[in-house]
Amino acid sequence: xxxxxxxxxxxxAFVVDLNKCIGCQTCTVACKKLWTSGPGQDFMxxxxxxxxxGMGYPRNWETLGGGYKGDELLKGKRPQLMDYGVPFxxxxxxxxxxxxxxxxxxxPTPRSAPNWDEDQGAGDYPNNYYFYLPxxxxxxxxxxxxEACPNDAIYKRVEDGIVVIHLDKCKGTQACVESCPYxxxxxxxATNKANKCIACFPRIEQGVATACVAQCAGRAMHVGYLDDxxxxxxxxxxxxxxxxxxxxxxxxxxxxxxxPPVLGPGMEDGAGNTSEQPKIPLAHLHKLFGPGVEEVLKxxxxxxxxxxxxxxxxxxxxxxxxxxxxxxLSPLT
Ligand code: SF4
Ligand code: SF4
Numbered sequence: 001x002x003x004x005x006x007x008x009x010x011x012x013a014f015v016v017d018l019n020k021c022i023g024c025q026t027c028t029v030a031c032k033k034l035w036t037s038g039p040g041q042d043f044m045x046x047x048x049x050x051x052x053x054g055m056g057y058p059r060n061w062e063t064l065g066g067g068y069k070g071d072e073l074l075k076g077k078r079p080q081l082m083d084y085g086v087p088f089x090x091x092x093x094x095x096x097x098x099x100x101x102x103x104x105x106x107x108p109t110p111r112s113a114p115n116w117d118e119d120q121g122a123g124d125y126p127n128n129y130y131f132y133l134p135x136x137x138x139x140x141x142x143x144x145x146x147e148a149c150p151n152d153a154i155y156k157r158v159e160d161g162i163v164v165i166h167l168d169k170c171k172g173t174q175a176c177v178e179s180c181p182y183x184x185x186x187x188x189x190a191t192n193k194a195n196k197c198i199a200c201f202p203r204i205e206q207g208v209a210t211a212c213v214a215q216c217a218g219r220a221m222h223v224g225y226l227d228d229x230x231x232x233x234x235x236x237x238x239x240x241x242x243x244x245x246x247x248x249x250x251x252x253x254x255x256x257x258x259x260p261p262v263l264g265p266g267m268e269d270g271a272g273n274t275s276e277q278p279k280i281p282l283a284h285l286h287k288l289f290g291p292g293v294e295e296v297l298k299x300x301x302x303x304x305x306x307x308x309x310x311x312x313x314x315x316x317x318x319x320x321x322x323x324x325x326x327x328x329l330s331p332l333t
Pocket of ligand 2: 020021022023024025026027028049132134215216217218219220221
């Protein structure tokens, strides 16, 4: 029988503007330093940023299953350690000063790691393309991880909807790893517990933004409560509808919304002439964000047009984020 889900009083949510993410990994490092430097956590990046198209992190996570089909919980596969990439040390001295190939130590040579296929993308020059896809736990409204856990170790906080693993109750069963379609929980071999993003709840409780949002060098991220009409998250996701969930078809009702990367350069003909047709194929964006992408493209182009003509656009001002406080703190205090 399906578990009865807690309906939180409020839901914390995020918006990531993929037109602005520069793939600098500042958010990744901020999260890593803060939360995953303990035993068994070397390979864990609760926050990670990968190149799309690409195999992602863990490797090929989109094909491993989980989530829901209607109300039926689906059991997916667990990624293997090699899918995350075992941390390795590159032989810089050998490569740079001794003419050796610089192989990783220890061998065998690794075949995957976070953002393994960085900046490769797809397509042929001059119409090759890629963008960056930052991810962390979606703190879903219908969390498959919570429903799958046989030990009732996962709960959704009533005050903010953050999904947390109660480590005293976790028995390392890994049902959450199998059922999360985003492959966000990690199995910690050293502690026999599952670990995952906690949305920096000790910071949120103090009205301070999560580390990933606070440190974002590209001002690409927003955090706030979905029901707060003053929050940029509410405006972008619910009011203007220019931010869409990733793989909504997985059925978990995720609470990270993405502004799709539709404002990039147009196709080139090889002679330096560009067209209106975006280099990133809409089919690729549909696969990630669903059919709403075209509507977002129309809205963003129209609003950008207003700004270019010297007019006003609250939407574009919100995305520009001149005052970082407007992207994170004001909705929380
Ligand atoms: S993204 Fe995965 S781990 Fe996070 S709440 Fe949703 S189902 Fe659970
Ligand atoms: S810090 Fe911001 S711009 Fe840099 S990778 Fe993370 S989301 Fe992208």
